[in-house]
Amino acid sequence: xxxxxxxxxxxxxxxxxxxxxxxxxxxxxxxxxxxxxxxxxxxxxxxxxxxxxxxxxxxxxxxxxxxxxxxxxxxxxxxxxxxxxxxxxxxxxxxxxxxxxxxxxxxxxxxxxxxxxxxxxxxxxxxxxxxxxxxxxxxxxxxxxxxxxxxxxxxxxxxxxxxxxxxxxxxxxxxxxxxxxxxxxxxxxxxxxxxx
Numbered sequence: 651x652x653x654x655x656x657x658x659x660x661x662x663x664x665x666x667x668x669x670x671x672x673x674x675x676x677x678x679x680x681x682x683x684x685x686x687x688x689x690x691x692x693x694x695x696x697x698x699x700x701x702x703x704x705x706x707x708x709x710x711x712x713x714x715x716x717x718x719x720x721x722x723x724x725x726x727x728x729x730x731x732x733x734x735x736x737x738x739x740x741x742x743x744x745x746x747x748x749x750x751x752x753x754x755x756x757x758x759x760x761x762x763x764x765x766x767x768x769x770x771x772x773x774x775x776x777x778x779x780x781x782x783x784x785x786x787x788x789x790x791x792x793x794x795x796x797x798x799x800x801x802x803x804x805x806x807x808x809x810x811x812x813x814x815x816x817x818x819x820x821x822x823x824x825x826x827x828x829x830x831x832x833x834x835x836x837x838x839x840x841x842x843x844x845x846x
Contacts, residue, residue, distance in 0.1 A: 653745075653770045654743060654744055654745040654770060654792060654793055655698050655743075655744050655745065656696060656697050656698065656744070656745050656746070656747055656765070656768075656790070657697050657698055657699055657700070657701065657737070657741060657744045657745070657746050657747070658690065658693030658694060658696070658697035658699065658700035658701070658746070658747050658749075659693075659700070659701055659702075659703060659719075659733060659734070659737045659746045659747065659748045659749070660686055660689040660690050660693065660700065660701070660702045660703070660749055660750075660751060661703055661730050661733040661734075661748060661749070661750040661751065661787060662674040662685075662686045662702050662703060662704045662708070662733075662750075662751045663703050663704045663705045663708065663721045663730075663732055663733050664729075664730065664750075664751075664752070668831045668832045669752075669830075669831060669832060669833060669836070670833065672708065672711060673685060673751050673752045673830075673831075674686040674702075674704070674708070674711060674712075674751050675711055676751075676754075676836065678754060685751040685752075685754065686702050686712070686716070686751055687716075689749050689751055689753075689756075690702060690717075692749070692756065692758060692761060693747055693749055693761065695758070695761075696747055696761060696762070696765045697747055698744075699717070700717060701717050701718070701719045701737060701740065702716055702717060702718050702719065703718075703719045703720075703721055703732065703733030703734075703736050703737065704718055704719075704720065704721065704733075705720070705721050706720055706721075719733070719736040719737060719740055720736060721733055721735075721736055722735055722736055722739065729806065730750065730786075730787055730807055731799055731803045731806060731807055733748075734746070734748065734791060734796060734799055734807060735796075735799065735800060735803060737796070738793075738796035738797070738799070738800060742793065742796075742797075743793060744793070745768075745770065745790060745791060745792045745793060746790070746791045746796070747761070747764070747765065747789075747790050748786075748787060748788065748789055748790070748791055749761075749787070749788050750787040750788065750829070752829055752830050752831060753787070753788050753826070753827070753828065753829060753830075754828070754830055754836070754839050755825045755826050755828050755839055755840075756788060756826050757823070757826055759822070760777075760788075760821060760822070760823070760826040763819065763821075763822070764776075764777070764788070764789070764790060764819065765790065767817060767819055768790045768817070769817040770792055771792075771815070772792060772794075772795075772814065772815045772816055772817050773791070773792055773794050773795030773798060773810075773811055773813075773814030773815055773816050774786070774789050774790055774791045774792055774795040774811050774814070774816050774817070775789060775790040775816070775817040775818075775819065776788070776789035776790070776811060776816060776817070776818060776819070777789070777818075777819050777820070777821045777826070777827060778818050778819070778820060779824065779827050780824055783808075784808055784811060784812045784816065784818060785808075785827050786807035786808045786810075786811045786812075787807065787829075788826070788827065789811065791811070794814065795810065795811055795814055795816075798810050798813070798814055799811075
């Protein structure tokens with residue numbers, strides 16, 4: 651069986667209510683670029699192409715050249731599953747290396763390890779945190795996993811990926827799984843609370 655081509659997906663369609671500003675526009679101090687672009691460039695080294703999923707009302711936040719995919723339903727309906735479904739509908743035969751914009755400490759090494767450990771015969775390949783909880787928003791999703799999510803989006807990405815055969819990895823540095831949703835979490839990550 652042929653291994654599906656790996657594409658990249660930056661999940662940027664969240665409402666960012668707790669952050670107070672759109673997280674996609676926060677500037678990563680290491681690169682000096684907005685998070686959506688920083689994440690896209692990190693994924694690009696491993697993928698045939700990278701897309702950024704967002705809501706229709708976010709389009710003005712991005713330059714015209716940004717490779718956007720529009721979320722298919724309002725964000726309150728299925729949360730981050732929206733972006734995954736948009737990607738799957740765009741290229742249903744592809745696997746997707748997924749990274750949410752609010753993971754500011756993801757390193758090239760963590761991405762490389764995820765890709766090298768990829769098992770295309772599973773629903774996906776993902777890291778688990780110290781409590782053994784799987785992280786579906788920094789993971790490789792295979793077509794089978796995305797098909798399962800398409801069939802039951804209300805279950806949510808974590809439940810769908812954990813329910814299928816999923817290859818699990820422990821990160822070398824647990825900080826790569828830090829999910830910054832508030833200004834306090836953003837500051838605690840060592841990032842600067844600035845935006846484009």
